Amino acid sequence: MKNTVLKKIVLTALIAVIIASCVLTLCACNNNDNNNNENTANTDNEYKYFDKNTRFDLSLGDSSKYEQYTNVMDLPAPIIMMIRNAALDMGNCYAEFKTDGTVHCQIQTKKGFINDVKKLLTLMKIDLEEFLSDFSLTVMLNNYVEPMFPGFTAKFSTGDVGGAMGLVERSLGLNLKGLDLNDPDIKALFDEMGETMTIPADILDRIPTDAVLTLTFDSTYNIRELTTHDGKKRTGIYVSEIGKSHSTQPYCVFSLVENEGVRTLFFRAEFMMTQVYLTETNK
Amino acid sequence: MKKFASIVLIALLTLSMCFALVACGCDDGSRSQGQSDNKGTADDAYTIVYVGDSIAEALIGPSPLSERDNYGYFALVGRINNFKYYNHAVSGHKTSGGMIGEDKDGLLEMLNRDDENAVLMKTHLQEADMIHVSVLGNNMLQYNLGLLLLEVADPDFEDNYEAGTSLINALEDGGTMTRTDVDGQTVEFSFPPTYQNICDIVARLRELNPDAQLVFQKVYNPLYEGSSHLKPEVIEELRKDKYIDTKGQFGAAGERIDSIEKIRRVANKLLSQLNGILDRYLAEHNSDEFIILDAQAEFERVTRLGVDENGDLNLSGDSLGRSLIFADWTHPSNFGHAVLAGLTQKMLDTLKLSSPDALANYKEIRVEQIKRLYSPIKGFDKNAAVSSINSATTFFDVTMAYFTAIDGYTPIY
Numbered sequence: 001m002k003n004t005v006l007k008k009i010v011l012t013a014l015i016a017v018i019i020a021s022c023v024l025t026l027c028a029c030n031n032n033d034n035n036n037n038e039n040t041a042n043t044d045n046e047y048k049y050f051d052k053n054t055r056f057d058l059s060l061g062d063s064s065k066y067e068q069y070t071n072v073m074d075l076p077a078p079i080i081m082m083i084r085n086a087a088l089d090m091g092n093c094y095a096e097f098k099t100d101g102t103v104h105c106q107i108q109t110k111k112g113f114i115n116d117v118k119k120l121l122t123l124m125k126i127d128l129e130e131f132l133s134d135f136s137l138t139v140m141l142n143n144y145v146e147p148m149f150p151g152f153t154a155k156f157s158t159g160d161v162g163g164a165m166g167l168v169e170r171s172l173g174l175n176l177k178g179l180d181l182n183d184p185d186i187k188a189l190f191d192e193m194g195e196t197m198t199i200p201a202d203i204l205d206r207i208p209t210d211a212v213l214t215l216t217f218d219s220t221y222n223i224r225e226l227t228t229h230d231g232k233k234r235t236g237i238y239v240s241e242i243g244k245s246h247s248t249q250p251y252c253v254f255s256l257v258e259n260e261g262v263r264t265l266f267f268r269a270e271f272m273m274t275q276v277y278l279t280e281t282n283k
Numbered sequence: 284m285k286k287f288a289s290i291v292l293i294a295l296l297t298l299s300m301c302f303a304l305v306a307c308g309c310d311d312g313s314r315s316q317g318q319s320d321n322k323g324t325a326d327d328a329y330t331i332v333y334v335g336d337s338i339a340e341a342l343i344g345p346s347p348l349s350e351r352d353n354y355g356y357f358a359l360v361g362r363i364n365n366f367k368y369y370n371h372a373v374s375g376h377k378t379s380g381g382m383i384g385e386d387k388d389g390l391l392e393m394l395n396r397d398d399e400n401a402v403l404m405k406t407h408l409q410e411a412d413m414i415h416v417s418v419l420g421n422n423m424l425q426y427n428l429g430l431l432l433l434e435v436a437d438p439d440f441e442d443n444y445e446a447g448t449s450l451i452n453a454l455e456d457g458g459t460m461t462r463t464d465v466d467g468q469t470v471e472f473s474f475p476p477t478y479q480n481i482c483d484i485v486a487r488l489r490e491l492n493p494d495a496q497l498v499f500q501k502v503y504n505p506l507y508e509g510s511s512h513l514k515p516e517v518i519e520e521l522r523k524d525k526y527i528d529t530k531g532q533f534g535a536a537g538e539r540i541d542s543i544e545k546i547r548r549v550a551n552k553l554l555s556q557l558n559g560i561l562d563r564y565l566a567e568h569n570s571d572e573f574i575i576l577d578a579q580a581e582f583e584r585v586t587r588l589g590v591d592e593n594g595d596l597n598l599s600g601d602s603l604g605r606s607l608i609f610a611d612w613t614h615p616s617n618f619g620h621a622v623l624a625g626l627t628q629k630m631l632d633t634l635k636l637s638s639p640d641a642l643a644n645y646k647e648i649r650v651e652q653i654k655r656l657y658s659p660i661k662g663f664d665k666n667a668a669v670s671s672i673n674s675a676t677t678f679f680d681v682t683m684a685y686f687t688a689i690d691g692y693t694p695i696y
Contacts, residue, residue, distance in 0.1 A: 074387070142610060143511075143610045143611040143612075144343070144610070144611060146610065147346040147347075147609060147610045147616075148343075148346060148347060148348040149347055149348070150346060150347055150693045150694055150696075151693050167696075170696070171347060171348075171349045171696050172348075172349060224401070226401055226403055227406075228398040228403060228405070228406045229398070229405065229406040229409040229410060232398070234398065234400065234401040234403065235401060236401030236402075236403075237401075242352060246326060246367070247328065247361065247362075247365070247366070247367050247368065248358070248361060248367065248368050248369060248370075249369060249402075251370075253400075253401050253402050254401065255400035255401040255402070256401070266400060268400060268402070270373040270388075270393070271337075271340070271342070271373050271374040271375055271376075273381065273387060273388075
């Protein structure tokens with residue numbers, strides 16, 4: 001395999017796993033049995049929630065089900081496993097649906113993941129500097145981030161990373177924990193990025209090796225019993241307020257399936273050619 | 284590697300968008316304050332289903348993204364008419380095949396899926412009253428746009444097209460051709476059979492739902508001065524003797540293609556070829572099979588409303604036309620989405636399918652946005668903005684009133 005191809009695979013995989021993790025976080029939904037409501041409760045008159053706090057763990061990389069249920073941008077399963085093992089604390093990647101209609105999702109990195117990622121890059125002979133040289137932070141900010149989150153660039157370029165991220169958090173309920181923005185080294189890193197509008201090639205060396213990053217997302221959900229045109233029953237978890245009105249459905253719809261007493265959630269992100277699943281846990 | 288970096292970049296962006304989309308309408312009130320989508324919408328309400336590409340999906344375009352359901356045309360049309368509406372469009376989708384490989388899913392493949400999950404796309408299509416399709420854009424934009432422009436700018440284009448040797452032949456009928464780029468690199472074009480795909484898409488939609496009104500939206504021209512689609516080398520190439528406009532297609536006969544206005548005309552010619560696939564379908568089949576929404580003509584109309592102080596058409600980076608396009612130079616902006624919504628609304632009016640309250644509902648949405656997103660801004664004249672919106676008498680006037688009022692202000696959200 002040519003080195004460039006390998007690079008593409010590994011780098012795509014890195015990104016894909018991050019995305020998959022985030023999608024899982026987003027979609028971290030829960031479901032009830034198709035045929036009864038024993039595990040759900042009706043509140044708000046018509047919206048169904050779980051009748052007890054219910055957690056689903058990200059099942060990324062379960063080889064017994066991988067081929068059938070998981071697809072991350074069509075990457076080979078071993079690549080996904082490798083990246084999962086290097087970067088993710090799977091015990092803390094989950095979605096919890098609460099009885100009050102809220103859902104909390106999170107993806108967490110392993111302690112020391114920075115070193116593992118660096119080893120992985122070395123193993124694959126990937127030159128991060130070369131890779132990052134193809135990125136234009138200015139283009140990314142101007143063409144996408146700023147219009148998606150107006151006001152972001154002004155804050156970021158002046159070193160106010162907390163303010164910039166605050167826009168995202170206040171707007172979307174998304175939060176990234178684990179980086180101390182008041183730490184002089186971290187502050188210097190972001191100051192440099194804001195000033196030069198580049199991602200430093202030594203970025204991995206400048207993040208504390210013991211850093212644990214947690215991406216959290218909080219929203220609302222409701223459980224919907226659905227019927228296909230030909231009469232088959234499906235259970236969906238609609239994440240966000242959109243879809244409650246029956247006039248539409250939200251972007252994020254999870255499918256809940258129960259087999260032999262095990263409840264599993266599926267989510268498919270079409271535009272990323274990605275499907276992931278989460279399995280109910282007793283934690 | 285640069286292309287790959289772009290893919291990675293897109294992936295990173297989609298990550299953000301995923302979060303944003305799920306977050307839209309979350310319980311912090313960031314979106315729910317702006318929603319009225321449960322107002323009077325009955326379970327048996329008229330149902331419109333959107334399929335196709337990123338233009339319809341509206342992940343990239345709405346700004347801020349948390350306002351997707353106030354700006355995306357799919358939601359705007361659904362909400363102001365109290366329709367049920369479902370958006371099953373997918374960013375990157377071509378008529379068939381995928382962004383990364385031709386063996387991946389595009390619209391045609393997706394339409395052939397069963398309802399294996401709770402998204403129920405097939406059911407929604409089967410039960411739709413109207414199916415709204417936006418799909419041709421990626422059949423062109425996922426390829427080397429510069430070479431495609433040069434192809435149609437070539438004075439010999441018509442002869443080449445007639446002989447079946449043009450890239451446009453491959454774009455329409457499928458196949459692989461190679462060309463040499465302006466930088467000397469060999470570029471391979473491997474197109475899906477776009478025309479046949481459209482035939483198959485219509486046939487599949489008819490199989491799923493013989494009664495639904497089908498609507499196909501044409502692709503608009505996104506080129507304005509400074510567009511990232513226009514590489515300097517391509518602009519330079521277009522100026523060369525080889526491309527002197529002997530037939531006066533892009534300006535006066537005998538002139539070089541040396542201005543953004545002329546380049547836009549070249550792009551319009553390319554788009555007319557692409558969009559002409561829809562016209563060709565209707566010419567060769569039942570002409571009532573679907574309605575065409577001419578987004579190319581509508582964006583051109585709005586673009587031509589923008590003139591500078593000398594009365595000349597303004598195609599600069601801060602022109603009215605440019606403001607139809609998102610910062611990425613490709614997708615519709617908030618304004619562009621509103622114009623596209625207006626185009627669909629006009630069709631609904633003609634078909635007598637629109638709500639009698641649609642205009643009032645549209646005003647309500649815009650006024651709510653003014654109050655929530657802009658009234659806290661120091662110096663912003665909320666009363667003037669609201670008055671301007673409320674006194675508008677047409678959909679387009681409301682659109683102009685709203686976007687004129689907020690021009691230059693960063694929303695508080």
